[in-house]
Amino acid sequence: MSEDKSSSALVLFSGGQDSTTCLAWALDRFAKVETIGFAYGQRHAIELDQRQILRAALLKNFPAWAEKLGEDHLLSLDVLAAISQSALTSEMAIAMDADGLPNTFVPGRNLIFLTFAGAVAYRRGLKHIIGGMCETDFSGYPDCRDDTIKAMQLALNLGMDRRFILDTPLMWLDKADTWRLADTLGGQKLTDLIIEETHTCYLGERGSRHAWGYGCGTCPACDLRAKGYAAWRGEPV
Template structure:
């Protein structure tokens, strides 16, 4: 694979940045693609650009503002409170987002002669999002191959990892401090450890604390 090209779907967050480091170890040429869909934590795009520049990765940002018009949600509307109700999808779920993003990433990849697409979705800590499931990724992979008659492979390095295991992977890639300090996962757009209160921050910090404890126990 080291001779081949890959495109990483990149938000500038913990998961996609870990995937970026994962891809850099495996592919000869890596590019990142991000999407501007009116997200209220727009600082993630700025961090994504800075990370790509620091790692010398070509970075494309596509205008996907139409998605905001079609699917109002708490990620794009500042007047909507972020809520999680038992038995329901979080109101941060954006209908069709990953399907649209991964399809555009595939179109971009084909133009640059890349057949590998790397995405940071995860079925272990996926909050019930249907477009983070392994079955969806496998289905879309087949669909993209058929739609464009091109041998795409969608890679999901984090699919079966919980957040602690994702931190472990970042550490194994020599990127734990980089990911912790320079990425944005927080729904309020605060870099690093974030606000500490939103669902994304709580999940991220709980995973980090679990991993650091496990690492300490192994080292003793």
């Protein structure tokens, strides 16, 4: 009997909190799930090391998901760092640019990620492409907006003559809701894993352990994660 490709998914998996929650979401819903990550010269490249730690922990601690988790794909896109000057790809202070966007914005990053993910999904016969983009708690990145993702779905389907579905389960959730979703999906085992092993800090800092996980504690990504954790736990923000 042929495989039902409508029950297959490719998750954009960076090793961060959001993408790990999205991976759990996919494993809870689809029969076959693969992951894809990108090395693009990011300052916080330590997240790439965490990816395999997280995948191994999911295989070990969640037997029902283990049988669904398939191949991982890691693509090199160093050209992104070469053509963009951002605080995520170079040693510069995080600040707001004159156009109102934070200088952590890497122009075209999610558009490129989704294009390459579409190419891999095409080759692997996967239907759903899942990303952690969010328009509720975000830094103003235009490539995280719902309209952008809908446009990319249309472009991929027209350009590859497929009917991919781009799922963004976090699009309308704030960070507290993201913690809540992880707890609903995998309970304390999953939230503890997110605290201990995911990486969110823009500066690549894993020396300081906080209640919500590891990070510098001051960059925008750490601040958002900390406030979301406190709100989820019912603590003062």
